[in-house]
Amino acid sequence: MIDLIQTRRDLHQIPELALNETETHDYLLQVIAQLPQTWLTVRTIKVLPTAILVHITGSQPTQTLGYRADMDALPVDETTELPFSSTHAGISHACGHDLHMTVALGILAHFATHQPKDNLIFFFQPAEESHSGGKIAYDADVFTGDWHIDELYGLHDRPNLPAGTIATRIGTLFAGTSEITIDFTGRTGHAAFPQAANDMVVAASAFVTQLQSIVARNIAPTASAVITIGKFEAGTIRNVIAGAAHLEGTLRGFTQEDIAYLKQRIQELASGIAKSYNCDVHVTLEQGGYYPVVNDAAITQDFITYMQTAPVDFERTEPVMTGEDFGYLLHHIPGTMFWLGVGDTTELHTSTFNPDEHALQPAVNAMIGYLTHRMQKGSRS
Numbered sequence: 001m002i003d004l005i006q007t008r009r010d011l012h013q014i015p016e017l018a019l020n021e022t023e024t025h026d027y028l029l030q031v032i033a034q035l036p037q038t039w040l041t042v043r044t045i046k047v048l049p050t051a052i053l054v055h056i057t058g059s060q061p062t063q064t065l066g067y068r069a070d071m072d073a074l075p076v077d078e079t080t081e082l083p084f085s086s087t088h089a090g091i092s093h094a095c096g097h098d099l100h101m102t103v104a105l106g107i108l109a110h111f112a113t114h115q116p117k118d119n120l121i122f123f124f125q126p127a128e129e130s131h132s133g134g135k136i137a138y139d140a141d142v143f144t145g146d147w148h149i150d151e152l153y154g155l156h157d158r159p160n161l162p163a164g165t166i167a168t169r170i171g172t173l174f175a176g177t178s179e180i181t182i183d184f185t186g187r188t189g190h191a192a193f194p195q196a197a198n199d200m201v202v203a204a205s206a207f208v209t210q211l212q213s214i215v216a217r218n219i220a221p222t223a224s225a226v227i228t229i230g231k232f233e234a235g236t237i238r239n240v241i242a243g244a245a246h247l248e249g250t251l252r253g254f255t256q257e258d259i260a261y262l263k264q265r266i267q268e269l270a271s272g273i274a275k276s277y278n279c280d281v282h283v284t285l286e287q288g289g290y291y292p293v294v295n296d297a298a299i300t301q302d303f304i305t306y307m308q309t310a311p312v313d314f315e316r317t318e319p320v321m322t323g324e325d326f327g328y329l330l331h332h333i334p335g336t337m338f339w340l341g342v343g344d345t346t347e348l349h350t351s352t353f354n355p356d357e358h359a360l361q362p363a364v365n366a367m368i369g370y371l372t373h374r375m376q377k378g379s380r381s
């Protein structure tokens, strides 16, 4: 058994950005090394050096169940003032992946001491917030041969859902996303002589404002989409007109068709802005992006039925516009993603995000119970 709260706090103190999760990787390996190794095989992979895979060999295996936990943090400067706050300046676990890893370790620790009937694979996955670590691993054929997974599970923590409550739905849970970057090039000049310059603060601001009309006027009101520009950089000083602007954002929709249409309209608006403001506008659209998270109908129905009778609080939920590269994995491997309530705190991705640790033990217990039930039930039923 591991001390869930201490483990979560240790991980919370060492947040690292996507693909740089080296300290986290070493910490996880050290915790895993302290578990009984009888049925365990630990594997690292070249394509994703900070990832860790753990295989637990079942006693009478007829299938392999997978559990994934993401490892990366965000460039958000934590302001919780918790005694175990981030020790890495400007980076924090503002999305709660420290909890995700801790729950995975809790489940892993149980099955390392109680041999499961079927095989289990734990995937500690780097790069969920960007760079799609799940896709990198899947496309590199990591889940083949002995590492093939028949069904896959994973959670995301959710503020404003009571701590320890589990929530999910059949079908689409999270949106598909795509990152966008837009660079504007005009002409710098003196603040007093705008006629001799070409101000990219004005052009980029007009573009950001017009972007919102895409969601309002090009996507059906009965569907949903989001375009958010989270980063807007321009200029150097108050009295110099900015000759360039750089925007970074993300777009979201529930279907690949809506996402493709958002991309097309963004390109069209950018061409319009380039003409009206007589500047150069370069749009970079992420190819592929994150797939919507779509929960398998049969597996998720069984998950819901189990959770409704298990000693855990369960709620059905509606889809939301968060993204998750678990969507790519679920596109290839059937399974279920679910929310874990972490109580009354500020939203995900905020500097004051402070999830309730009372969520940890119920999540571990629920998943140990569910995976055991799934093994008794047999494959694909």
Ligand SMILES: CC(=O)N[C@@H](CCC[C@H](N)C(=O)O)C(=O)O
Binding pocket: 095, 128, 129, 130, 131, 156, 177, 178, 179, 249, 250, 251, 290, 321, 322, 323, 324, 325, 348
């Ligand atoms: C759960 C969560 O917050 N996930 C992130 C995933 C980011 C997806 C991608 N890099 C993008 O921003 O388009 C989210 O922001 O929803």
